[in-house]
Amino acid sequence: MEEQNNIDNHEHDDASIKSTNYDTDCVMDYSSEFTTHEIFKSREAMIQWTRNVGKKNGIMVVIKRSEVGRDGKRARIFFGCERGGKYEKIKKKDNQKDLKSRITGTKKCGCPFKLKGQKLDTHSDWMLKVMCGVHNHPIAKHLEGHSFAGRLTVEETSILVDMSKNMVRPKDILVTLKKKDSFNVSTMKSIYNARQRYEVIEMAGRSQMQQLLSKLSEHNYIEWHMCYDNTDIVKDLFWAHPKSIELLRSFPSVLLMDYTYKVNKYHLPLFDIIGVTSTDMTFNVAYTYLSSEWEDSYTWALDRLRGLMDNDFLPRVIVTDRELALMNAIEKIFPRANHFLCRWHISRNIMANCKKLFAANDKWEKFIMSWNLLVLSSNEIEFIDHFKTMQRDFASFPAVMEYVTNTWLNNYKERFVSAWTDKIMHFGNLTTNRVEISHSRLKKYLSTSQGNFETSWAKIHNLLELQHTDIKASFEKSLTVVQHQFKPTEFKHIRGFISITALNITLSELKRAISIGVDRSACGCVIRQTHGLPCAHEIAEYKRECQPIPLERIDLHWKKLDLVAVTQKQKVELSCQPEFELIANRFNESSIEIQLDILKKLKEIANPGCTFLLDPEVKTRTRGRPSIKVDTSTRRDPSAFEKSLSGQESCLLNVKSNSVTTAKSKAEVKCRGRPKTKVNKSTPVKSITFIDEFPVGLQSYIHHIKDVVADGNCGFRAIADLIGLGEDGWVQVRKDLLNELYSHLDDYGKLYGPERVNELIHILSYYENWPASSDRWMTMPDMGHLIASCYNVVLFHLSSVQYLTFLPLRSEPVHILSPRNIALGYVFGNHFVEVFLTPGHPIPPITLDWGTYHHLIANGWETSYASQIQHFREIISPKVATIDRVILDN
Numbered sequence: 001m002e003e004q005n006n007i008d009n010h011e012h013d014d015a016s017i018k019s020t021n022y023d024t025d026c027v028m029d030y031s032s033e034f035t036t037h038e039i040f041k042s043r044e045a046m047i048q049w050t051r052n053v054g055k056k057n058g059i060m061v062v063i064k065r066s067e068v069g070r071d072g073k074r075a076r077i078f079f080g081c082e083r084g085g086k087y088e089k090i091k092k093k094d095n096q097k098d099l100k101s102r103i104t105g106t107k108k109c110g111c112p113f114k115l116k117g118q119k120l121d122t123h124s125d126w127m128l129k130v131m132c133g134v135h136n137h138p139i140a141k142h143l144e145g146h147s148f149a150g151r152l153t154v155e156e157t158s159i160l161v162d163m164s165k166n167m168v169r170p171k172d173i174l175v176t177l178k179k180k181d182s183f184n185v186s187t188m189k190s191i192y193n194a195r196q197r198y199e200v201i202e203m204a205g206r207s208q209m210q211q212l213l214s215k216l217s218e219h220n221y222i223e224w225h226m227c228y229d230n231t232d233i234v235k236d237l238f239w240a241h242p243k244s245i246e247l248l249r250s251f252p253s254v255l256l257m258d259y260t261y262k263v264n265k266y267h268l269p270l271f272d273i274i275g276v277t278s279t280d281m282t283f284n285v286a287y288t289y290l291s292s293e294w295e296d297s298y299t300w301a302l303d304r305l306r307g308l309m310d311n312d313f314l315p316r317v318i319v320t321d322r323e324l325a326l327m328n329a330i331e332k333i334f335p336r337a338n339h340f341l342c343r344w345h346i347s348r349n350i351m352a353n354c355k356k357l358f359a360a361n362d363k364w365e366k367f368i369m370s371w372n373l374l375v376l377s378s379n380e381i382e383f384i385d386h387f388k389t390m391q392r393d394f395a396s397f398p399a400v401m402e403y404v405t406n407t408w409l410n411n412y413k414e415r416f417v418s419a420w421t422d423k424i425m426h427f428g429n430l431t432t433n434r435v436e437i438s439h440s441r442l443k444k445y446l447s448t449s450q451g452n453f454e455t456s457w458a459k460i461h462n463l464l465e466l467q468h469t470d471i472k473a474s475f476e477k478s479l480t481v482v483q484h485q486f487k488p489t490e491f492k493h494i495r496g497f498i499s500i501t502a503l504n505i506t507l508s509e510l511k512r513a514i515s516i517g518v519d520r521s522a523c524g525c526v527i528r529q530t531h532g533l534p535c536a537h538e539i540a541e542y543k544r545e546c547q548p549i550p551l552e553r554i555d556l557h558w559k560k561l562d563l564v565a566v567t568q569k570q571k572v573e574l575s576c577q578p579e580f581e582l583i584a585n586r587f588n589e590s591s592i593e594i595q596l597d598i599l600k601k602l603k604e605i606a607n608p609g610c611t612f613l614l615d616p617e618v619k620t621r622t623r624g625r626p627s628i629k630v631d632t633s634t635r636r637d638p639s640a641f642e643k644s645l646s647g648q649e650s651c652l653l654n655v656k657s658n659s660v661t662t663a664k665s666k667a668e669v670k671c672r673g674r675p676k677t678k679v680n681k682s683t684p685v686k687s688i689t690f691i692d693e694f695p696v697g698l699q700s701y702i703h704h705i706k707d708v709v710a711d712g713n714c715g716f717r718a719i720a721d722l723i724g725l726g727e728d729g730w731v732q733v734r735k736d737l738l739n740e741l742y743s744h745l746d747d748y749g750k751l752y753g754p755e756r757v758n759e760l761i762h763i764l765s766y767y768e769n770w771p772a773s774s775d776r777w778m779t780m781p782d783m784g785h786l787i788a789s790c791y792n793v794v795l796f797h798l799s800s801v802q803y804l805t806f807l808p809l810r811s812e813p814v815h816i817l818s819p820r821n822i823a824l825g826y827v828f829g830n831h832f833v834e835v836f837l838t839p840g841h842p843i844p845p846i847t848l849d850w851g852t853y854h855h856l857i858a859n860g861w862e863t864s865y866a867s868q869i870q871h872f873r874e875i876i877s878p879k880v881a882t883i884d885r886v887i888l889d890n
Contacts, residue, residue, distance in 0.1 A: 031133025033057055034115055040126040043077070046117050050079055050128065055183075058139040060148050061115070063742070068749030068757060069119060075746075079115035080146055082135055083107050109137050123473065143185040150190040152177070160191065161198050167445070167462055170195065200732075203724035204792055204820040208615055209234065211724070212454040213608030219461065225613065233614045236297060237453065238304045240286035241461070242558050243468045245308050246563040247283045252309055253557055254427055255285065256319045257326065258342075258435040262449040263442065264456055266616040269293060271301055272442075274435050276427065279474035280501040282434045284469060287460060289453070291616070300328035317426045321345040322412070342416040343375065344431040346408060354400045364854050367394055371404070374419050378524065383419045422526050427557060441469045452615060474499075475561040490539065492548040496632050502558035505533055506549065512536035513543065532557060592700070596838055603839030610821075610839060612703060626806065683877050693800055693827040694835075697875035701841040705825060706834040711771040715778025715824070715832040722822040722834055731767045737783065738764040740790035747809065751853045752782060760786075781847055782823050785809060792820060794861075796844055798835055799826035803844035803876065805865070809853065813860040842872035 033053055040046035047063070054061035060082035069075035087106035114131040152160060156177050163173045170191045179182045203211055216223045216239055240248075256274040263270045266289075273285040286308075306314075319340045320326055330339055350371065358364035360860045370390045377383035387409070393771060394401055414420040415425040421430060443449075445459045478499045486503050487494045495503060509527055513536040523537035532555025534542070540548055550598040551559070587598050604611045690705045704781040708717040713730045720729035741748055741760060747756055760783075766776040780797055784806035788795045795806040823835040843865045851862075 028135045031130045046126045068754045077117040081111040081113040084111040130155040150186040175178045209613040217608040232612050237289040241464045248285045252313045254429045255315045258432045260439040265450040278499040295325040298326045299749045302333040342432040380419050493551050498558040504647050509536045513540040575747050600839045703836045703838045718832045720836045737786045794821045797824040805844045805846045807861040810855045843868035
């Protein structure tokens with residue numbers, strides 16, 4: 001101990017002498033601030049104390065080097081100033097290409113400040129010594145802008161995660177953190193980086209579509225999708241919240257449908273289906289992303305909707321605008337429903353096409369008043385009279401009369417004129433304004449039109465949860481609150497049993513009954529026919545007989561104040577055994593290709609998170625988007641009445657597969673007529689050589705292979721892409737793995753030994769934007785343990801000579817139906833690629849180091865894969881040697 005102290009003092013003196021070489025105007029000695037005789041109970045406590053003292057003095061203290069104690073040596077940590085060291089530019093080799101120049105800089109100025117933490121013999125105690133307390137630069141006046149000082153604590157990270165889940169904006173998160181801690185010096189960049197890291201952990205190696213289907217399954221959504229022919233690219237996507245389905249089955253009478261644009265980066269129209277509760281509140285039944293607005297797409301979506309409903313309780317009324325393809329689809333799927341056209345859209349289209357034909361504004365106002373009287377005609381005789389009056393008054397405007405007659409009245413008057421609609425129970429829903437309001441609210445929640453399916457779902461899910469909460473509250477209010485205006489005896493039998501909305505309508509009819517009395521002809525009975533509520537003359541009869549309004553005279557719709565589905569069927573015990581037997585028979589009789597396809601579909605049903613679905617390519621100039629200019633706003637596109645009906649609409653659809661081994665596909669849709677798809681396929685030679693790099697027995701289980709840039713970072717690029725960061729996220733992967741190594745240094749010291757740990761630190765500490773030299777390339781199997789544990793994934797490493805499975809060292813096992821699997825391929829002896837395996841693929845043996853060094857909490861990971869590992873051993877020749885540890889060149 002005495003000899004060690006002498007060495008330490010000698011090092012301190014040397015550092016102090018070196019510090020005198022700097023300008024004395026900038027030399028500042030902080031030795032006294034960091035001198036302490038405190039014995040720290042843990043490594044983390046010492047690190048935290050050191051950093052806190054540094055922050056109080058405007059100094060950013062960082063860990064420069066750490067050593068794991070072995071062979072009688074004690075563990076040590078060397079701290080330094082963030083400005084310590086010297087920037088060394090890596091010289092470009094002769095064979096390296098010129099890279100795009102960029103503006104760079106450095107904070108390093110050779111600051112000699114140095115502290116040493118050393119572990120004591122007693123338990124986990126540590127002590128800290130000052131080796132050099134001198135700084136050769138001015139101390140920071142403000143810590144904002146220092147990346148290390150702006151790091152979030154564990155508590156702050158937890159707050160950020162919770163607020164991010166609730167769609168709080170980053171700037172509001174930062175304000176909240178600063179209010180909670182006045183010493184917080186984080187910046188917006190810190191918030192964005194922390195959010196990005198959380199999203200990477202949340203993705204857990206899944207693709208965007210895998211994450212979406214996992215979330216939908218986790219929250220019990222009903223989901224359907226369609227793909228383009230012979231591809232895994234999603235074409236149409238339908239999802240419905242379980243509570244929304246309960247609301248649909250409780251209130252199936254009226255549905256409103258419309259579509260909107262600019263809600264996703266794929267430019268797919270969003271077809272929205274809306275329902276109405278007994279409390280007059282709107283609920284979203286389902287969201288459907290459609291690749292086109294053709295009849296077959298609408299038919300597919302409505303057929304999915306039809307499958308959610310009880311055969312005995314289908315919609316009485318469906319309200320849409322005059323979309324011919326949608327109208328045809330409704331006729332096919334809901335032939336018994338009364339299909340209304342939105343009066344508001346009709347009015348606006350008449351304005352767009354007819355107003356310009358009137359020279360005088362007063363003449364136009366007279367026409368629109370005449371049109372409104374025509375639409376509100378109470379019976380067919382009145383309609384005929386109003387129409388004749390209109391023809392007489394506007395005979396000098398033949399183009400106007402021809403438009404309203406041929407476009408609307410001849411074919412569709414029964415769908416929007418009161419003379420016909422007032423005979424049908426529609427509960428007051430004659431427009432799609434509810435859908436427009438829903439779209440406006442949705443776009444406000446989405447805040448951008450560049451989101452993908454998964455990010456859009458997260459926001460839609462929150463919106464639906466709030467919507468369902470409000471609806472439940474409205475039910476409870478109708479059941480418990482007795483408004484004073486409903487205390488008269490007429491409401492004795494119905495208050496508390498029907499919604500407040502129905503009571504308000506009944507109250508209006510009660511007031512009408514005073515002047516109308518029991519005269520049925522004067523009453524008109526419109527409310528009875530359209531709302532299923534007592535009309536004025538009925539109420540007058542009840543009053544004459546001194547009887548309250550009977551509850552049985554109220555339509556079932558208004559009495560429904562819960563989410564228990566209305567059904568006449570008894571609960572049926574369902575079984576899937578007959579279907580499984582049919583599947584098994586077909587499986588046994590099919591070829592190997594069809595068997596693989598069946599297994600793939602069954603695996604996707606059992607675990608949606610393992611899907612191979614690919615999200616669509618971003619399209620250009622879809623229907624409803626009048627300009628090719630990319631518009632990132634969420635403002636809706638103009639409807640027909642807001643733009644010239646003669647405008648040209650482009651319907652070009654580009655579809656491209658993300659797989660390297662799958663050729664790029666293009667689907668060109670002509671603007672007139674039905675879309676026709678032309679697909680050109682070609683197989684790159686490179687993909688064939690990739691597949692040949694793997695054992696023959698394994699090749700049939702490889703779905704496809706994706707290449708990455710070969711710049712010395714290919715292994716990190718492949719991992720970044722596999723976990724959802726994108727190939728350009730390789731720098732973040734290096735940082736994450738380095739942080740994983742530092743955070744569990746003792747564990748990895750036992751696993752690799754201190755010398756190898758230092759080599760891994762050197763490999764990972766490279767973030768430059770030019771090709772990495774060979775000493776910075778990814779190595780296997782060492783990196784495998786870091787990757788699996790850092791991202792909590794199961795990593796399969798495949799090559800022509802080495803096959804290993806890496807499991808997380810410190811996390812609880814995930815059920816086999818919710819795997820987080822990624823596969824990394826090593827080809828040509830110097831390059832990494834991404835490998836995507838088919839469902840049910842064999843699994844390489846688990847690395848022996850995992851069995852020796854994993855924590856107790858990780859027990860059970862290996863048992864889930866026993867059968868697949870045995871399958872792997874059966875198809876791969878046992879003569880092929882598995883290398884225990886090699887450095888894989890890039």
